[in-house]
Amino acid sequence: MKFLLTELPYDKTDIHSVINYAKTIEGKTLREVIPADIVEHEYKGKGGLGQKVEEMFFFIENNSDALPDLQELGVEIKTTPLKQIQRGLVSKERLVFSIINYDEEHAFSFSTSTFWKKNNHLLLLFYIHESEKIDIDYIFKIVRLWRFPPADLKIIKDDWTTIVTKIRNGKAHEISEGDTIYLGACTKGANKESLRKQPFSTEMAMQRAFSLKSKYLNFIIEKSLAGEDVSFDINEYLPILSDTLNGSDDPYIPYKKFNLNELEPIVKNINEYSTGETFEQLVTRKFEPFFGKTDEEIIDVFDLDISSAKSKFYLIAKAILGISKKKIEEFEKSDIEMKTIRLENSGVLKESMSFAQIKYKEIVEEEWEESYWNYILTKRFFFVVFQKDENDNFVLRKVQFWTMPLNDLEKARLFWEDTKQKILNDDYENFIKISDNRICHVRPKGADSFDLMETPSGRMEKKKCYWLNASYIKSIVQ
DNA sequence: GCATGATCATGC
DNA sequence: GCATGATCATGC
Numbered sequence: 001m002k003f004l005l006t007e008l009p010y011d012k013t014d015i016h017s018v019i020n021y022a023k024t025i026e027g028k029t030l031r032e033v034i035p036a037d038i039v040e041h042e043y044k045g046k047g048g049l050g051q052k053v054e055e056m057f058f059f060i061e062n063n064s065d066a067l068p069d070l071q072e073l074g075v076e077i078k079t080t081p082l083k084q085i086q087r088g089l090v091s092k093e094r095l096v097f098s099i100i101n102y103d104e105e106h107a108f109s110f111s112t113s114t115f116w117k118k119n120n121h122l123l124l125l126f127y128i129h130e131s132e133k134i135d136i137d138y139i140f141k142i143v144r145l146w147r148f149p150p151a152d153l154k155i156i157k158d159d160w161t162t163i164v165t166k167i168r169n170g171k172a173h174e175i176s177e178g179d180t181i182y183l184g185a186c187t188k189g190a191n192k193e194s195l196r197k198q199p200f201s202t203e204m205a206m207q208r209a210f211s212l213k214s215k216y217l218n219f220i221i222e223k224s225l226a227g228e229d230v231s232f233d234i235n236e237y238l239p240i241l242s243d244t245l246n247g248s249d250d251p252y253i254p255y256k257k258f259n260l261n262e263l264e265p266i267v268k269n270i271n272e273y274s275t276g277e278t279f280e281q282l283v284t285r286k287f288e289p290f291f292g293k294t295d296e297e298i299i300d301v302f303d304l305d306i307s308s309a310k311s312k313f314y315l316i317a318k319a320i321l322g323i324s325k326k327k328i329e330e331f332e333k334s335d336i337e338m339k340t341i342r343l344e345n346s347g348v349l350k351e352s353m354s355f356a357q358i359k360y361k362e363i364v365e366e367e368w369e370e371s372y373w374n375y376i377l378t379k380r381f382f383f384v385v386f387q388k389d390e391n392d393n394f395v396l397r398k399v400q401f402w403t404m405p406l407n408d409l410e411k412a413r414l415f416w417e418d419t420k421q422k423i424l425n426d427d428y429e430n431f432i433k434i435s436d437n438r439i440c441h442v443r444p445k446g447a448d449s450f451d452l453m454e455t456p457s458g459r460m461e462k463k464k465c466y467w468l469n470a471s472y473i474k475s476i477v478q
Numbered sequence: 479g480c481a482t483g484a485t486c487a488t489g490c
Numbered sequence: 491g492c493a494t495g496a497t498c499a500t501g502c
Contacts, residue, residue, distance in 0.1 A: 311487090311488080311495085311496090314495095339495095350497085351496075351497065351498095353495090354494080354495065354496070354497095355494085355495090356493075356494070357493070357494085433481075433482075434480090434481060434482075435480090435481060435482090441482095443481095443482065443483075443484095444483055444485095445484090445485090445494085445495095446484080446485080447484095447485065447486085447492085448484065448485060449483075449485090451484095451485095451492095462483095463493095465493095465494085
């Protein structure tokens with residue numbers, strides 16, 4: 001279906017003209033900005049809004065070219081959903097770019113890569129997703145041109161290199177979204193069986209696409225919202241509570257709104273990088289001078305006012321990174337999970353690592369790919385390891401970025417399936433225990449033993465949560 | 479000494 | 491008020 005005009009309503013060689021025209025959809029729906037006779041051609045189906053916007057609003061023929069949508073200006077148009085939460089608007093999902101052609105992408109450098117050539121200027125159209133509406137009735141909230149700030153582009157380039165290096169090493173099947181910081185390689189396909197071949201190995205690899213992490217989009221969203229007047233009251237459009245199931249196809253994303261005032265970057269100036277240094281190497285370098293120092297010595301160096309013992313080690317790590325505000329911008333935007341670990345003098349961990357409660361009524365509705373536990377375990381972790389010395393002082397021993405290898409992720413999946421099945425069977429007594437040695441286990445976690453949660457069968461059960469076994473963490477940081 | 483159960487401190 | 495991250499307490 002094509003709606004090509006002899007004369008476009010904008011000048012495709014003039015960026016200001018394009019932006020001014022694009023802005024006419026802000027606060028409106030697609031139905032409201034296109035001629036009625038075109039709406040008559042409206043076609044249904046999920047996932048097609050971006051295509052409709054390009055065809056019906058920008059009058060660009062659909063293509064899957066390696067070139068940007070607006071070739072003359074090098075601008076790629078991206079239509080992406082927002083989600084309304086209590087505290088405002090956040091990204092509903094990752095921003096997915098083209099599928100990675102394993103056979104081709106590895107042959108380029110970043111600057112000549114298909115990813116960069118297509119996506120260096122993004123015209124972003126954020127709309128508010130409302131499940132009871134059809135797509136042409138979604139309201140566009142933010143329309144803006146986005147170019148990556150230099151400090152972010154640096155990280156994206158390294159991310160791209162990380163992904164492409166795996167292809168070059170015949171390891172495309174080992175690519176994981178947790179490998180990278182802002183630019184991810186998310187799985188893309190109907191299911192796990194969506195495989196494709198790779199050039200340097202006979203092993204089939206999951207089909208993947210470049211993507212911007214949801215948390216990074218939240219950063220763009222906050223920046224945009226901070227600089228704009230809102231010309232209509234979105235509450236008017238808020239969905240009337242419907243009993244439709246909320247998209248169980250969506251992957252688990254902890255919808256979270258940033259407060260820009262709380263964020264502070266580790267890298268204040270891009271010149272802080274030494275030649276050839278990656279972001280992770282830079283972070284590691286910041287810690288190196290403090291290896292072998294005790295917690296008290298580091299506290300003295302930074303003159304920290306540590307009131308709470310519980311978050312002491314986390315505060316020390318933040319101080320070393322030069323962060324005085326509440327949150328670490330790069331870690332927030334990339335969803336890196338910083339964890340402090342304390343080893344005994346012998347090298348064993350005293351405690352396993354706990355995560356969120358198991359939502360009994362939710363896990364039984366989830367598939368592994370969209371589950372909380374899969375979301376957590378595919379993240380990139382940053383471990384800051386302290387160890388007791390002979391005098392029982394904690395000494396900063398090392399730091400380490402880490403992503404769970406796929407074979408361990410498979411063990412975690414089996415654990416998760418077992419847990420889900422037992423909940424379905426209404427069996428809360430026989431979850432996998434730490435002594436089963438399966439990487440992770442289930443253990444109670446509530447205010448006390450009377451802190452209960454409703455089960456799918458309608459009973460009340462003690463709250464329990466996911467844990468990573470201490471022995472497993474030890475094997476990682478050893 | 480370790481596995482398991484229980485609960486505290488904090489922040490949203 | 492409650493979830494989360496962290497740690498304590500008990501019993502085998």
